[in-house]
Amino acid sequence: MADLRSNLAGIKSPNPFWLASAPPTNSGYQIMKAFDAGWGGAVWKTLGVPVQNVSSRYGAVNYRDRRMVGFNNIELITDRPLADNLKEIEEVKKYFPDHAVIASLMVQSKEEWHQIVKDVQNAGCDGIELNFGCPHGMCERGMGSAVGQEPAVLQTITEWVMEVAKVPVIVKLTPNISDITEPAKAASAAKADAISLINTIQSIVGVDLDNLVPYPIVDGQSTNGGYCGPAVKPIALNMVKNCAQDPNVGLPISGIGGIETWKDAAEHILLGASNVQVCTAVMHYGFGIIREMTSGLEQYMNDKGFATIDDMVGKALPNVKKWENLNLHYKVVAEINEEKCIGCQLCYTACEDGAHQAIGLSGEEGNRVPFIIEDNCVGCNLCSLVCPVEECITMDRRDDGEKHDTWAARGERGEQPTTFNDKRAGGLHHWVPSVQDALKHRKS
Amino acid sequence: MSEFKRPQDDGDFQVNFTQLKPLMNATEAYYESSRCLFCYDAPCIQACPTGIDIPLFIRQISTGNIDGAARTIYTSNHLGNICGKVCPTEVLCEGSCVYNHQDIKPIEIGRLQSHATTQAILADTKLFEKLPDNGKKVAVIGAGPAGISAACELRMLGYAVDVFDAKKHPSGLALYGTAPYKISNDDVLREMKYLEEQFGFKTHYSNRISTREEYDNLEKDYDAILLGIGLGGTRSIRIPGEDLTNCEGATEFIETLKLDHINANIGKKVVVIGGGNTAMDAASESARMGAEEVVLIYRRTKLEMPAYDFELDLAKGVGVSAKFNVQPVEVLGEDGKVVGIKCIRMKEDYGDLIPIPDSEFVIDCDVVIRATGQDKQRGLLDVLSIKYDKAGRIAVNEHFQSSQEKYFAAGDAVNGGAEVVNACAEAKQAARGIHAFLNDK
Numbered sequence: 001m002a003d004l005r006s007n008l009a010g011i012k013s014p015n016p017f018w019l020a021s022a023p024p025t026n027s028g029y030q031i032m033k034a035f036d037a038g039w040g041g042a043v044w045k046t047l048g049v050p051v052q053n054v055s056s057r058y059g060a061v062n063y064r065d066r067r068m069v070g071f072n073n074i075e076l077i078t079d080r081p082l083a084d085n086l087k088e089i090e091e092v093k094k095y096f097p098d099h100a101v102i103a104s105l106m107v108q109s110k111e112e113w114h115q116i117v118k119d120v121q122n123a124g125c126d127g128i129e130l131n132f133g134c135p136h137g138m139c140e141r142g143m144g145s146a147v148g149q150e151p152a153v154l155q156t157i158t159e160w161v162m163e164v165a166k167v168p169v170i171v172k173l174t175p176n177i178s179d180i181t182e183p184a185k186a187a188s189a190a191k192a193d194a195i196s197l198i199n200t201i202q203s204i205v206g207v208d209l210d211n212l213v214p215y216p217i218v219d220g221q222s223t224n225g226g227y228c229g230p231a232v233k234p235i236a237l238n239m240v241k242n243c244a245q246d247p248n249v250g251l252p253i254s255g256i257g258g259i260e261t262w263k264d265a266a267e268h269i270l271l272g273a274s275n276v277q278v279c280t281a282v283m284h285y286g287f288g289i290i291r292e293m294t295s296g297l298e299q300y301m302n303d304k305g306f307a308t309i310d311d312m313v314g315k316a317l318p319n320v321k322k323w324e325n326l327n328l329h330y331k332v333v334a335e336i337n338e339e340k341c342i343g344c345q346l347c348y349t350a351c352e353d354g355a356h357q358a359i360g361l362s363g364e365e366g367n368r369v370p371f372i373i374e375d376n377c378v379g380c381n382l383c384s385l386v387c388p389v390e391e392c393i394t395m396d397r398r399d400d401g402e403k404h405d406t407w408a409a410r411g412e413r414g415e416q417p418t419t420f421n422d423k424r425a426g427g428l429h430h431w432v433p434s435v436q437d438a439l440k441h442r443k444s
Numbered sequence: 445m446s447e448f449k450r451p452q453d454d455g456d457f458q459v460n461f462t463q464l465k466p467l468m469n470a471t472e473a474y475y476e477s478s479r480c481l482f483c484y485d486a487p488c489i490q491a492c493p494t495g496i497d498i499p500l501f502i503r504q505i506s507t508g509n510i511d512g513a514a515r516t517i518y519t520s521n522h523l524g525n526i527c528g529k530v531c532p533t534e535v536l537c538e539g540s541c542v543y544n545h546q547d548i549k550p551i552e553i554g555r556l557q558s559h560a561t562t563q564a565i566l567a568d569t570k571l572f573e574k575l576p577d578n579g580k581k582v583a584v585i586g587a588g589p590a591g592i593s594a595a596c597e598l599r600m601l602g603y604a605v606d607v608f609d610a611k612k613h614p615s616g617l618a619l620y621g622t623a624p625y626k627i628s629n630d631d632v633l634r635e636m637k638y639l640e641e642q643f644g645f646k647t648h649y650s651n652r653i654s655t656r657e658e659y660d661n662l663e664k665d666y667d668a669i670l671l672g673i674g675l676g677g678t679r680s681i682r683i684p685g686e687d688l689t690n691c692e693g694a695t696e697f698i699e700t701l702k703l704d705h706i707n708a709n710i711g712k713k714v715v716v717i718g719g720g721n722t723a724m725d726a727a728s729e730s731a732r733m734g735a736e737e738v739v740l741i742y743r744r745t746k747l748e749m750p751a752y753d754f755e756l757d758l759a760k761g762v763g764v765s766a767k768f769n770v771q772p773v774e775v776l777g778e779d780g781k782v783v784g785i786k787c788i789r790m791k792e793d794y795g796d797l798i799p800i801p802d803s804e805f806v807i808d809c810d811v812v813i814r815a816t817g818q819d820k821q822r823g824l825l826d827v828l829s830i831k832y833d834k835a836g837r838i839a840v841n842e843h844f845q846s847s848q849e850k851y852f853a854a855g856d857a858v859n860g861g862a863e864v865v866n867a868c869a870e871a872k873q874a875a876r877g878i879h880a881f882l883n884d885k
Contacts, residue, residue, distance in 0.1 A: 064478035
């Protein structure tokens with residue numbers, strides 16, 4: 001049986017699923033309820049000088065009938081007194097000594113940092129997370145993402161914290177930056193114990209088309225929020241990968257961003273995260289989703305032969321290369337399974353209008369199954385992605401696997417195209433239908 | 445024991461005839477519309493006789509553009525609301541939905557169509573700009589689906605239109621012949637009122653136009669005449685006892701049921717003769733009216749039955765039983781009233797249907813309903829010297845113009861009896877035919 005126990009830079013928890021610092025970790029009550037439901041750890045709602053919040057606070061991106069595919073918030077850090085939070089941290093640790101309780105912190109001066117670090121350590125927290133990520137409200141006051149966007153400032157503050165820290169320190173990074181490894185390297189230079197990413201992405205989720213105000217609306221006005229939820233996972237995965245692959249970062253990673261199922265968690269871990277943090281999914285479905293997450297991850301680890309979480313961490317990283325190192329001779333083409341095809345012809349119109357005109361229609365009465373024009377198929381996958389039937393369109397390999405060449409290697413040989421009409425480029429011999437076929441609605 | 449109690453008041457009636465395709469609320473419509481794949485060259489459009497751009501109106505519903513959805517529907521089909529409810533969608537648009545090939549429930553296109561059009565009707569949304577009046581006049585005979593559709597289309601093209609109908613209410617069989625669990629009378633009449641107000645044709649109900657003289661006058665006053673005259677009464681099957689009390693035609697039975705609801709003549713044990721959709725309706729309706737037993741008899745096999753499978757299933761679902769290869773021989777009576785029906789079993793003999801000797805039997809019953817097809821309006825056509833085929837269907841060219849150049853025709857009188865949606869499609873073409881005819885002159 002796979003062992004789900006997790007260890008991030010010395011912070012141990014019964015499983016790698018932590019609650020991210022956010023509304024679900026606003027109180028000891030919520031965190032104990034989460035641990036009782038099966039969560040392995042929790043990062044406390046960020047502590048600091050308590051704030052005044054606004055109403056309303058959240059906006060969502062719905063896709064068709066799916067709610068909250070994306071989500072944003074303009075809520076700030078805790079608005080509760082520090083003393084109350086410290087008392088509750090102590091209480092949680094009393095009930096759950098083996099679970100991870102992390103204190104997320106955000107203050108301004110060196111003195112404040114020193115004081116609050118000591119306070120939360122005294123309360124018994126297992127680790128500290130520095131909130132250098134919040135991209136709304138707090139950043140206007142020089143905190144949150146304002147720190148995360150300035151690696152030098154990030155390093156200085158982290159060093160202040162390290163002066164008094166006795167428990168592992170995690171630096172939480174903002175994705176609102178062009179190169180995520182820069183603040184990650186600054187955290188490393190400051191001798192932080194780990195990094196966590198990503199925090200939310202600056203966003204406007206939509207506009208009220210009747211009143212011309214973006215969401216969420218506060219008395220007829222709005223502000224940018226922080227974007228999260230399933231929609232941000234691809235951005236998070238890429239940034240996790242970038243940090244995990246950079247030898248100058250060299251820190252354990254707590255993966256955050258779009259994690260709702262065990263699969264999302266497995267992806268974060270395979271790309272280098274040692275554990276994961278979850279918020280939006282809990283705000284949507286409650287603490288109960290942990291049952292699916294632990295059972296799914298355990299099943300996957302058993303199926304794949306991963307005995308521990310550490311066995312899994314970063315296992316996909318060797319397969320992520322720079323573009324210039326991909327094999328230019330690898331050739332796949334689409335194949336349509338006529339038995340499975342339901343005749344929606346979405347692949348046809350997608351390829352015809354959005355790709356390479358490599359799918360045709362028979363035109364025969366009663367036959368709606370499209371066919372592949374193999375000479376034009378560049379193996380882009382689009383048809384197989386739009387197809388609503390599982391395993392109906394597959395991408396079949398056509399090259400024999402013998403040849404291997406890359407853009408980088410061509411460069412070394414001086415064989416990259418260099419002029420505008422260079423014959424060494426791709427796209428030659430591409431068949432294009434007649435112009436008249438594009439003008440069916442135009443009156444002659 | 446029957447599943448349904450005999451309705452004592454209109455409340456009971458509404459319960460027994462609960463709508464099979466109830467109106468969707470906005471959330472249900474949003475969820476359902478979200479499932480549409482937006483197929484290329486969508487099969488549902490091809491399956492719709494009026495060619496409604498179904499994926500477009502479904503996408504308009506899912507993006508909150510309900511007026512746009514209604515406009516898309518009404519652009520192709522002037523009876524968009526009625527058709528959403530009464531169309532045999534199971535064999536048309538929904539039957540062709542690609543989800544069927546994946547063993548996934550097809551999109552509920554009919555109910556989505558009703559959803560969008562009902563909102564437009566309730567809000568009295570003005571969807572179209574008419575062309576300016578062109579000074580020409582067209583008379584429409586018959587306010588059924590064909591007549592009303594043609595009237596709408598002709599008004600769009602700028603014609604002054606007068607619609608005449610022998611009956612008190614418009615919509616023909618949509619009101620007088622459609623099973624009450626498919627659409628309520630209120631729903632039918634609401635769309636009729638909406639269309640009349642939107643398009644501004646003039647209506648003349650309880651106004652039968654049948655004599656040569658009346659048509660002579662119309663020909664003088666109007667530039668063209670559209671015949672949407674439908675079919676006649678139930679055809680006789682020429683067996684003894686057909687004239688007994690409580691042996692009635694299905695069309696007549698259904699009309700009484702539709703208008704008088706609980707006062708329709710319902711027996712304890714009802715035998716329905718026929719294998720078409722009207723027979724299925726009459727049988728279902730008898731059962732829902734509280735008949736203790738309802739038996740369908742059809743002289744051929746189940747496979748040969750012209751009714752849609754889902755219509756037979758509907759009837760069976762409310763307790764109707766069916767006997768195949770059974771032909772009625774005589775309606776039996778006592779004191780002038782039906783007491784039973786004598787039948788004989790049939791078999792196929794090298795393509796011929798022949799009775800099996802000595803296989804007669806009697807089904808006791810107190811009502812016999814003949815759903816054996818409707819007569820054609822040959823009498824009127826003879827008066828007008830309009831040609832018709834052997835089956836009594838008006839002969840028309842591709843513009844739906846009859847042998848008398850001023851007369852166009854559409855609907856059951858031309859196709860011999862089809863769905864409301866077929867009448868709508870033909871009527872639109874007939875109206876365009878009239879437009880072409882009057883502009884070529």
